[in-house]
């Protein structure tokens with residue numbers, strides 16, 4: 001239905017705006033691109049499902065997100081992966097973990113400030129009907 005397509009188009013615009021805002025913050029630069037598997041050869045031994053903001057931007061453009069909830073699951077995945085791969089056993093690991101938590105909290109705050117709950121309800125109804 002055209003009304004549904006218009007709602008999903010608005011969702012994509014909203015999600016690109018959230019990622020753009022997060023990508024502007026230099027403390028989150030390690031989350032903007034996939035972890036380099038040549039630099040970090042054991043990454044896939046520990047992290048089963050890598051995720052990063054450039055991959056999320058591609059998923060938006062491929063219409064892979066129909067709800068904000070699905071988008072937030074990938075934000076949570078970025079954070080969880082960083083916590084799993086970077087133990088708190090040294091200052092470098094603790095700094096990355098702190099940024100991972102700040103990344104997730106900042107994403108949630110941007111979304112809460114800008115998302116109309118009716119809008120997400122419409123997206124959920126479209127997702128259920130599919």
Ligand SMILES: COC(=O)[C@H](Cc1ccco1)c1ccncc1
Nearest residue numbers: 030031035039040082085086096
């Ligand atoms: C989310 O990013 C990561 O988990 C890797 C882990 C990592 C550790 C050593 C090399 O890479 C990272 C990359 C760049 N700067 C910090 C950490």
